[in-house]
Amino acid sequence: MEISSLHIENFRAFKKNEFNFSPFYNIITGKNSTGKTTILEAIYLTSSGKSFITTHLLNCVSFDKQYFFVSLIFQDSLRKKNIDILIGNGKKEIQLNHKKAKGFFEIIGTLPVIFLNYKVVDIIKGGPEKRRNFLNHWLIFTDPSYYSELSNYYALLHQRNALLKSINASKELLSVLSDKIIPVGEIIQQKRREVISLLNDVVQKNLYKISNKNVKMEFIYDSSPVGKLAKNGIENAEIQRKRTLFGPHLDELEILMDGIQAREFSSLGEAYSVAFAMRFAEKESIMGKRGEMPILLMDDFFSDLDETRRENVLKMTEGGQIFLTTLNLNIIPKNVLDKAKIISL
Ligand SMILES: Nc1ncnc2c1ncn2[C@@H]1O[C@H](COP(=O)(O)OP(=O)(O)OP(=O)(O)O)[C@@H](O)[C@H]1O
Numbered sequence: 001m002e003i004s005s006l007h008i009e010n011f012r013a014f015k016k017n018e019f020n021f022s023p024f025y026n027i028i029t030g031k032n033s034t035g036k037t038t039i040l041e042a043i044y045l046t047s048s049g050k051s052f053i054t055t056h057l058l059n060c061v062s063f064d065k066q067y068f069f070v071s072l073i074f075q076d077s078l079r080k081k082n083i084d085i086l087i088g089n090g091k092k093e094i095q096l097n098h099k100k101a102k103g104f105f106e107i108i109g110t111l112p113v114i115f116l117n118y119k120v121v122d123i124i125k126g127g128p129e130k131r132r133n134f135l136n137h138w139l140i141f142t143d144p145s146y147y148s149e150l151s152n153y154y155a156l157l158h159q160r161n162a163l164l165k166s167i168n169a170s171k172e173l174l175s176v177l178s179d180k181i182i183p184v185g186e187i188i189q190q191k192r193r194e195v196i197s198l199l200n201d202v203v204q205k206n207l208y209k210i211s212n213k214n215v216k217m218e219f220i221y222d223s224s225p226v227g228k229l230a231k232n233g234i235e236n237a238e239i240q241r242k243r244t245l246f247g248p249h250l251d252e253l254e255i256l257m258d259g260i261q262a263r264e265f266s267s268l269g270e271a272y273s274v275a276f277a278m279r280f281a282e283k284e285s286i287m288g289k290r291g292e293m294p295i296l297l298m299d300d301f302f303s304d305l306d307e308t309r310r311e312n313v314l315k316m317t318e319g320g321q322i323f324l325t326t327l328n329l330n331i332i333p334k335n336v337l338d339k340a341k342i343i344s345l
């Protein structure tokens with residue numbers, strides 16, 4: 001998988017710019033607020049339909065403009081592809097290979113991208129939704145039906161919760177919705193279980209490659225079995241609490257390092273290393289399932305790692321297309337600099 005060019009218009013501080021990339025390392029450098037992160041944000045948008053900075057895509061429109069336009073050309077093992085996104089002027093237009101898409105759902109999953117910045121540590125230190133997001137991202141790019149199953153699940157959950165919030169929630173309607181949501185939730189939980197078993201196989205090895213330390217890693221799925229919605233009596237509690245009390249939206253993934261809970265007790269450096277090891281496990285799984293290396297976006301992450309870990313992480317990125325942003329080219333090892341395309345802003 002390789003991005004050959006990016007065209008952006010009215011996207012944050014960029015008015016109209018065209019970038020061409022190397023299939024290997026691309027190092028984006030420049031002083032603060034020159035737009036390094038913005039380039040990664042534009043690429044990420046074409047992969048996920050989201051920004052990693054804002055939940056409101058209109059915030060990406062340049063302050064004095066009415067719309068932004070992002071156009072990306074990339075290549076998988078089969079052919080050249082194109083994603084175009086125009087947002088603003090009251091419109092949202094998305095095109096895949098110059099054909100109009102009905103929404104982001106038609107392009108999500110097409111371009112596998114893994115984004116790493118200082119917030120990667122949230123996978124370990126943040127709330128359960130960060131770990132659910134991690135599992136979802138992995139599955140969206142390795143399992144072609146996962147995204148629609150997940151969207152379907154959330155649409156049903158939304159309906160069910162709306163019913164539970166209404167004054168006279170009908171138990172009959174509730175059980176109709178339970179019958180619909182349970183099988184979808186079970187598929188999601190089964191797929192997450194499979195990813196977790198891969199984490200148990202791979203993360204410990206990756207962590208050793210990053211930190212040169214042997215730590216016993218365990219990933220435990222604390223699932224909230226959606227099947228329990230079929231049990232008699234749950235509805236009363238749900239009506240009282242006005243929300244659905246079981247299902248994959250409440251799942252937790254517990255991470256243990258040498259038997260100790262990583263979320264509470266790991267140091268920041270350890271948490272970074274484990275999060276990287278998990279992201280690299282995802283990268284390998286995407287490679288294995290699709291036969292395509294995902295694109296890595298790394299935003300200024302080097303500042304949080306010591307030199308050895310930095311070099312170890314860089315070694316693990318080899319073989320695919322990588323975008324790195326940095327304020328300081330001096331911290332990039334010479335062997336990487338020599339083969340990289342440097343984009344100076
Ligand atoms: N909607 C917008 N319209 C115009 N400019 C914007 C908009 N949103 C953000 N900016 C500007 O874009 C710049 C931020 O760009 P970006 O975060 O990409 O910089 P950076 O090179 O990554 O900086 P740093 O080294 O500090 O991380 C800021 O100066 C910000 O004010």
Ligand SMILES: [Mg+2]
Pocket residue numbers: 036037038299300325
């Ligand atoms: Mg930045």
